[in-house]
Amino acid sequence: MNRSQINSQAQPPLGLSIRNVSKRYANGVQALTNVSLTIPPGMYGLLGPNGAGKSTLMRTLATLQEPDTGQLLLGGIDVVHQKEAVRQTLGYLPQEFGVYPNARAEELLDYFAVLKGLTNRAVRRATTEALLRQTNLWDKRRQKLGGYSGGMRQRFGVAVALLGNPQLLIVDEPTAGLDPAERVRFLNLLSELGENSVVILSTHIVADVAELCTTMAIINQGRILLEAQPPAAVAALQGHVWRQLIDKHTLPALEREHQIISAKLLSGRTLIHVYSPDRPGPGFEPVEPDLEDVYFSALTGCVGRARQPLEREEVGP
Structure with a gap:
């Protein structure tokens, strides 16, 4: 069973609307200032240097923090006031995430699937197998995560993020530190995912956006400088x-x-x-x-x- 079969009953991808979002941290740093974006289904690149406000916006979309002002809508879901509804259709791969080094990929993904609400053992087995195959980790499923390369850990993170058939997938600086071969594998995986979901790629690497994204925005110092289709x-x-x-x-x-x-x-x-x-x-x-x-x-x-x-x-x- 592949992911498209698992998703046979999934709803069409939802669009994302961000309007006048601002965020100031307690230390006085103004991380976002009146950010407004319209993000359609597909691959969307958020491009900017380190410290530009990308991770702040991604954490806000992932319901890990609230904006000071503004509105975020995923389809008809209010991201700020309906956090649980958002989390049910959200996949999030942060810039840094931890793994249990002594756990095997197949076992840990099964564990996360239980936490995601997949209680039927047969469905869970089919789902984890499909995701491990999709992320090209099936042959390494019994290997301990501590022995995974950086790119393999990133792909495992995507497998975890895809549990529950998310309509919104957020990946924050996913190719930083990957060798060229792993970067290509990872980008190919993301391009496939953009066919069924809103996928936001947050990065400072211009080539990642150029190769993958149909629409993009450039952000710096918490402000959107440009929103466009790359060829235009x-x-x-x-x-x-x-x-x-x-x-x-x-x-x-x-x-x-x-x-x-x-x-x-x-x-x-x-x-x-x-x-x-x-x-x-x-x-x-x-x-x-x-x-x-x-x-x-x-x-x-x-x-x-x-x-x-x-x-x-x-x-x-």
Whole structure:
């Protein structure tokens, strides 16, 4: 039995609406400020640097804390006031989660299934087998979790999160620290899950969003800078991104003259990307923009002219 068979009676995926959500912690840190997002079924990327407010928003959606103000609706369910209803249809893989190192994967997943309310032994056995096969852990089901690699533990965490057929699946920084092969396996797994649920991928890794997500938002310092479909966001920068390979000591002067999106080392020199509607000067050549250019142009506040067309194009009335 596979997960699609287990889900044969599942309801269509629910959309998620977040309106004017703010959160300030007791230490005075303003983690979220008037965050509003519309998240449809499928893979949704929440992209931002460490400390941007991503985990705060994910914990709020997972009913682990309440916002100071604002409203969160999963379909017709009020996330703040109907926590138990949300938890019945929620799967959550936090950035860090613990496992019992001496427990075997099959046994521990069975235990979590009981906690999730799967009391029928035959159904529970079929469910755990389907999830372990889906996460490519069936051959390692009798291995102790203490011997799992980082990627295997992440996939086991997804198996736990999928118990109960969640309509909302939240994964927080899931590929951080994974080797390239494990990252590919994990991303392939997430792409399959996005076909049946709302899957929110919270990450600072641009490539994860570029490869997986049909819609995304960029967040920094607790504020949403951009909400868009990645291809449309990239297309809006077409013809406005230029590059030049420079000596590092000239960077400060160029920063004063141009709107620099990003700068990185390349063969001992510095490669800069600049936002400009026209060629910014001699030595610059046009470059095809990518999602990394979108990301850094949003983070640097690189001209409201760059951001506003993206927002107008992608945000509905």
